[in-house]
Amino acid sequence: MIHYVYKDSGDKAAEDHAATLGFSRTISTDKVTKEKTYSDWTADNADSFSEVVSPVLKGYTADQLKVSEMTGITSDTADISVTVSYTRNQGTIDITYIDEITGQVLTKKDLSGGTDDPSNYTTADDIKSYTDKGYELVSSDYPDGRTVFTDEAQHYTVKLKHGITNETDKKAVNQVIHYVYKDTGDKAAEDHTATLGFSRTISTDKVTGEKTYSDWTADTADSFSEVVSPVLKGYTADQLKVSEMTGITSDTADISVTVSYTRNQGTIDVTYIDETTGKVLSTKDLSGGTGDSSNYTTVDTIKSYTDKGYELVSSDYPEDGTKFADDPQHYVVRLKHGTVVETENKSVNEVIHYVYDNGDKAADNYKATIVFSRTITTDKVTGEKTYSDWTADNGGRFAAVLSPIIKDYIASQLKIDEMTGITVDTADIEKTVVYHKVPAGIIVPPVLPEKPSKPSDNQPKTPTAKAVKDNKTKDILPSTGDSQKSQIVLTLLGIMAVIASPLAILFKRKKQ
Known part of the structure; x- marks a missing residue:
């Protein structure tokens, strides 16, 4: 048994430590003689008490930090009792006040007392004594709510600096x-x-x-x-x-x-240009203090040129004049030669006469005209005249003209061919178509015209010919193209057949 007590009072400091070793032996009894015999005592588990470390009690120190191992314990060993006594510890505290600017220790406070007893000290009064002298607290690791003494020595530092x-x-x-x-x-x-x-x-x-x-x-x-x-x-x-x-x-x-x-002094120049020739007619140079009026307009100069036949094209000079500026000012007045334009015309005529072989008129004449035009431009400044090319109003050609069909007559020309390449220098053109009588007994069937084709843009608006009329029927029919040609060919073949028939009859009679 180990007892733990306070030395100064003898009071129990911790729970006792108790340990037990068991021993056993055998008793044998003879059932006849009743005699008993005993075996030796033997330890049940061990024959020693182990080492026991004394409990650590805060603020106290044991007189035995441990109770050593006890060996050789036998059944005859008496019970063992050990007492461990605890003595109160003494603790120390020191607080050092340091001037952090100079590194010097201003003061040091030393305290001591029983472990766990309060120190009953605060730094407040000492710190105030220094702040009253101009110091400022930098840091303090001393607890604000005071502290208690402990087994270990405690060291605290209060750092102060010079207030600035x-x-x-x-x-x-x-x-x-x-x-x-x-x-x-x-x-x-x-x-x-x-x-x-x-x-x-x-x-x-x-x-x-x-x-x-x-x-x-x-x-x-x-x-x-x-x-x-x-x-x-x-x-x-x-x-x-x-x-x-x-x-x-x-x-x-x-x-x-x-x-x-x-x-500053500013400059202005006004250039008058003949836009027709590209030449400069004149230049007006002006100068004066910046911001002053130029007192110049282009009106009189432009009028002097328009009086000579020029026409104003453009002018970028302000109508109400301008003022001199820091930067040079350049203006341009453009004029061109005024012109007078006239039109000159000239005609080339085509006439086709339709007559019988005795010279009498067979049908109205066919007339067509090509009109050529050109412009004559007169420069009002120089008086020079320029002429455009002659141009024709219908492309410079006379369209083909089919001869009129007259009953019982054959025309010497079925049509007058198209005439191209007509120029203003071409002389007037005159053609004559002669009509010959078809022999008696030969019937020329009338030809009905097909639907005429629409004339081209180059066809003259004058009719190709006027039909010859009598009091009964229309013996003269206008030509209708290839169909009309076919009818005429058939008619000629018919005439030849009529002429050939009497000759064939005469030849047959002579043979009989």
């Missing part, structure tokens, strides 16, 4: 650009102003009162940007731009620049 007061010091560098008229010095445009700001920090140590200064730094930039001079209509600046200014520091003095403007 920061102020900002400002400084500015200014740039001004003045815009003036050179001749008067008067203001030409609003001044250009720009400012570069510079700053530095003044730091005051609240513990020592010492001041430190940072370097001056530009708030946004350390250069003045390039500035293009304003464009003033009619004036030119002596500096088209004020270049970028770099390397400006807090020590740079304010900058002042003056840009002067001089009045």
Whole structure:
């Protein structure tokens, strides 16, 4: 049995440790004589008590960290009792206050007490004593709700730094650009102003009162940007731009620049062009101060040319005049030669006479005309005349004309062929068709015309011939093309047959 007790009071500190070893022997009894015999005692499991480690009690230390193994235990060994006593531990705590700026220890607080007893200490008062001197708390690992002593020594650190007061010091560098008229010095445009700001920090140590200064730094930039001079209509600046200014520091003095403007001189030219020949008729050159009126119009000059026969084509010069500008102005007035156009006509005629073999009129004459035209253009400036080519109104051809059919007569020409290649120089054309009497007894059957074909665009509008009329029937029929030709051929064959029949009869009689 192992007992665990507090040394100072004898009270139970932990549950007892109990262990038991068992031993056995055999008793044999003779059933006749009743005599008993005993065997040796033997351990049931083991004959030793194992080593026992003493319980760890927080805040206490045992006088025996363990009870060693006990061997050689026999059945005759008496029960064993051991007592382990526990003594109260003592703990320590230290808190070190450090100036983090200098690295020095400002103070150190040492505490001690029984394990698990409260330390009854906080850092609040000590920290306040330092913050009242200008320090600022950086960190503290000491528990806010105090702590208790433990078996192990406890070490805590409170870090403080010098409080700093920061102020900002400002400084500015200014740039001004003045815009003036050179001749008067008067203001030409609003001044250009720009400012570069510079700053530095003044730091005051609240513990020592010492001041430190940072370097001056530009708030946004350390250069003045390039500035293009304003464009003033009619004036030119002596500096088209004020270049970028770099390397400006807090020590740079304010900058002042003056840009002067001089009045511009403008030019205008007006060119009069003969668009017909491509030649320049004249040029008007004008000059004056920019913005001033030119006091010139093209009206009189254009009239002088139209009086000579020219016609205005175009003019880009403003009707109400214009003003001189910074840039040269170029204008063009275009004219062309006026013309008078006349038409000249000339005709070539075709006439076909239809007569009997005795010279008498057999049918109305056929007439056709080709009209040739050309234009005569007279230049009103030079008086020169130009002539176009002659052109025919129907393509320069006379259509084929079929001769009229007259009862009991045969025409010397069944048709007058088409005539092409007619020009304005072709002489008038005259043709005669003679009609011969068909012998008596020969009947020429009348020919009915087929439906006439639609005349082509080149056919003359004059009828091919007028039919010859009598009081009874229409003996003269207009020609209808190939069908009419066939009828005429059949008629001629019939005539030949009629003539041949009497000759055949006469020849037959002579033979009989």
